[in-house]
Amino acid sequence: MKSNDPHLRLLPAPLLRQGMTTPSAMRDVILALLPAVIAGTWFFGLKALLVLAASIAGAMAVEWAFTPIEKRRNAIGDNSALLTGLLLGMTLPPALPLWMAFVGGMTAIGLGKVIWGGLGTNLFNPALLGRAFLLGTFPIAMTTWSAPGVGFFDLPSSLLALPFQSPVYDAVAAATPLGLMKFEQKGSDFLNLLIGNTGGSLGETSGLLLILGGLYLWWRRDLDWRIPVAIALAAVIFSSALYLADSAKYPGPLFTLFSGGFLLGAIYMATDPVTSPLTPRGAWIFGLGAGLLVVLIRVFGGFPEGMMYAILLMNAATPLIDRYTQPRVFGRGGETK
Amino acid sequence: MSLLGSLFQRSFRHGVHPEGHKEATVDLPIQRVPFVQRYVMPMGQHIGVPAKAVVKVGQALRRGQMIAEAGGFMSTALHSPVTGKVVGIGPYRHQDGSFKPAIEIEADPYATQRIEPQPPKDWEAMTMPEFVAEVQQAGIVGMGGAAFPAHVKYSIPDTQHIDDVLVNGAECEPYLTNDHRLMMERPAALIRGTEILLRKLGAKRAIIGVEDNKPDAIEILRRHLGSRSNISVVTLPMKYPQGAEKMLIRAVYDREVPAGQLPRDLGILVNNVGTVVAIADWFDTGMPLIERVVTVSGPGAAYPANLIVPLGTPVREVLRFCGGLKDETREVVMGGPMMGAPTASLDVPVLKGTSGILAFTEAETRTGTEYPCIRCGRCLEACPYFLNPSRFARLARARLFDEMKGFHLMDCVECGSCTFACPSNIPIVQLIRTAKNNLRSRPNEK
């Protein structure tokens, strides 16, 4: 026995922790998104990557500026601003002026997070809030999509518009599969939808890779599988019913699942733990509600894409859902609350 | 989920799966720690009223002699772990850092420390109150860690009847193997103790619940049970906190003990394997509770071991016997890593409830950066009581303790599953403890 004892700490139990931490969860999500980002860059070229960078820069800048100095290391280190910027960037049109993407990133973090008190306190998904703001603010720029498969290093002049200046589009805009469906009742080739060779934003095109990323997250236990499953379930049921009623007018369930931002939203955004219900039952309600709203807005509403609004609306209802879906406490029979 | 669960596995819902870390000690037979010079026996080694000393300073003691009697119904007796003499009665350092009344005993270096076996007690002839008094006399408490006086559980009101005796061999805390070894090495005593309880309580059957990470113990028990039909062994999947009474009942019987009620309200009596063995020892050999099996383990322990330790032995001496601590040791925990309490000093004694002495190093005790709660819901999925730890932590931070009460704060048993599961390193259990203490310390409230 040594003469003097080691200096003992008095950390309370439990001493053991499971391996995952908040930053590592965020990192996992970013990793899961990377294949889709790479594929998107392949289809849309360098410009998509620049848009992504601008939105991440905007998000990180605001996060950095509004975090008290002593907390900055943590706030930047927890990867959450990076993830928000990335998710936002993946929903933007590839030829969006960079300054708009930057403003979007700033709004996402500023309005979506800082004002609420930082990570974990916000009730709305920051990335989607940033996108909703951009869509409301710059409706034309946000709905001008470019076609995939142009030269990799082509930088359209709209991309480099000066701050506060309107972009000038030099290429003919391409419609997204959803736009084609909404305004011209035209379907799109399913294979293209699957691999992502369609018009749209960087992250919403390649359904296959998004699903793969989602499976990775599920395997890593980083995501509540109930939410995407519930969203898909509700959307498939609702759209199948409509499709059976009038297949010429309404899109089928497969189209609904693989077009637009459905997968990106269902797998990566609706599952944001901060803004989705805590309880498993709540997660089901949240998912089913979002799935119904997506189809409602897509089919009967004014916008071709409803994923963003569906999730934001369900975010708004999350406190209520959480309140009424508290689990039944062990040993307390039918008593709820 | 619940349907599948009940079809394929017998377990409770929620809970966590910490790494077992039992391999270090699982195959080590129980060794006896030699007697040392000094012993400290605190008066309050159990839940309830402390015992009352019946010896004086300077008085000579025989090993096994009663040194303190029960201080009330919720109290049990204490016995001297060694032959020696009383050298002091007064406040001694307790493992929580405070000073509590205790009896200090100096061992007689020349004594044999042998207890003459006494004839088996005729427990079958005893009335129930006599039996309860005997158990109290023997100083037997729940050996799983909580140290709840055992006789209290046996005093069943007339209106109730125990149908089932459930022996808790789950040992769900990581690192600990003391119950495991006990089942391996003393299966006969375990079955004997179960038999006594069955007969005295008039119960129909007994089940020994063991987690499936102890296949050897299950096999040995089954072999010893032979063709007995009233005692059986049930295999449970590994899960924490399966060893908690109510969770074990949920796992074995698929029944929930209603909040605020006790297992006996369902006609079930739950005892730890250590407790049952102690019962057998007392009634068969007259050996009171003066020693117990302790697992010494953890990354900081030089030579992990399973030991029989006389109560009152200072932790330092126990560790010395098995090679001491490694230099990297940063924390020593009494009990399991999930619910045990850290000790600030190695001079504190081993108590009736000390199931393990675990030494941890830098790697386990590093305070990870605490991140804000991202409401991921992992704590909800971990909580075996279906509480909402995330909300408790938030409310506790905002000091809204009264509101927490409305969400059944007091149902929490502080098993630590939520904190284990939290990816943001939030000390949820600590916050809950603070809130509970705050609520309890308020005057004029029940």
Place this chain on the structure above:
Amino acid sequence: MKQKELDGYQEFVKGIWRENPVFVQVLGMCPMLAVTNSAMNAVVMGVATFFVLVASSFMISSLQHWIPRQVRISLYIVIIATFVTLADYTILATLPAAHKQLGAFIPLIVVNCMILGRQEAFASRFPVKYAVLDAVGMAGGFLFAMLALGSVREILGTGTLFDIPLFGKGFEPWVTMILPPGGFLTLGLILLFFNWVTKKRGEFLQQVATEREGL
């Protein structure tokens, strides 16, 4: 009722900043947000409110001794509604384009809690002179707030102010600003700014005070 010492200047000034009905008391929100999508609309609405508040304050203060307490609220509403109707028809006759824009919101001046609140809290208790000064101050503060909000929203939302282009042709308007969310967000941010100024001012005064003590 005890008459406190009144200072006409103070009664006038308080409404502009210290007790600004919008920024500080958060009254009269409905017209505030609904019609401030352009500076012009904001001014028309502000002036109409100004007229109604000042006129009804004058009226009620003059009649305060004849108004029975039991029916005072009903009488106030009748008086206010009369002036609002007057304003409504006048605007319809003289500025039909603005009336089309403001639509239903002019009649809604009636239920602007600021107006009724001033009658109940001030005009019915104090002499005419002060009542009018108070009303002018409050309405001025309201007008100022409307103008501020309307200008911000119009400048960002269309790149113009009173329909005069400010930034040249290339400016990309921030459409949200003139839509409903922009109203909420802009006012929220202005209030945030107000809080910040108040806090900084408090800190500054504190600092000055401690420095003085130090000397």
Place this chain on the structure above:
Amino acid sequence: MDNLIWIFVSALLVNNFVLAYFLGLCPFLGVSGRLETSLRLGMATTFVMVITAICAWFLNTYVLIHAPYLRLISFIVVIASTVQFIEMAIKKLSPALFKALGIYLPLITTNCAILGLAIFATNRGYGFLEGLTFALGAGAGFTLALILMAGIREEIEKTKDVPDLVQGTAMNLIVAGILSMAFMGFAGLFSAG
């Protein structure tokens, strides 16, 4: 029928009284602190809206056609007396309901959403059924916005995470802005052919 559905959905979601027309902001910002209160106020308001819509239709059809200049005054009087009358009636008929709604009824008199409803219904020349549908939609929309807001506010006020500088009305307005932004998603609902 299509028209009625559109009127209802429009008042409920697309042109939500609170989030798109800024009507009824005082109770929206003032009362939305607690969920229970909000729900009750919302229901009381919906009730008064329906009664007002019916009265306004009668006034429009039989009285105001001869004297349009009395519109504002008569509406105000109708609303005030309706509220008063309902208050008395509920007190008599259902003391339990009165206990639940009682203190909110006077608040409704000064709720511009009610007057706004009457004026909008008149301006758009709604008939009886249309007016009724409009009132139901507007009331449901008001209630919806109110309880969503209340849920959010209870959450943020409980946890006290929002920075001091933003706490209070500023935060409430920003949350309302975000809600309003989310409701923009309903634009064009059921109107696109």
Place this chain on the structure above:
Amino acid sequence: MSDNQTKEPGSATLILSMVLAGLISGVAIIGVFEATLPTITLNKAKELREAVFKVLPGVSKMQKLRFANGRLQVVEDNKVGEDVIYAGYDAEGKFIGYAVPSEGPGFQDTISLLYGYLPDQRKMVGMEILDSRETPGLGDKIFKDLEFVANFKDLSVDPTIVAVKKGKKAKPNEIDAITGATISSKAVVRIMNVARERWEKRLPPPGNEPELKL
């Protein structure tokens, strides 16, 4: 109300004061109403005339018609509604076409519009948005985008008007929708189609239009 120090006035006083207030306010309101009515009526009429003249080129006189009891009648009141239509005539009093007001749901809120229709050629010759709350910068192009408005200057109504993607206009009954505001464009088309259908059976055969009364 709980102020007990002031003497309770009798209900007669209360009623008297209310009546007095009502009287005074009534007088004031009627005064202003009477004073402003001519201007307001004039403004409205002027606005309407301008709109009608805009959608029916070459028109210099107009009169209001109402469909009642199975036929069109000339009326001169202020009432509007689904049964009202305006007939336009040239300087010599020769009938040119109808200006049809209509409204319906748009992207945000109700859109109300007026279009000019030549029954003999079955053609639309102009469209004017009277009131709308469409999104600024996007939906409001239905009246700000002159290219879009020009679509309606020569538009066949047979079999029905159809909005197609911008630049795809090929048939005389098609219009180019506004890029990014497809919903608003389609809403306008729908409102017009609904109104056209409603009036299809009500209008007298070409050549039998009501004569201009002066």
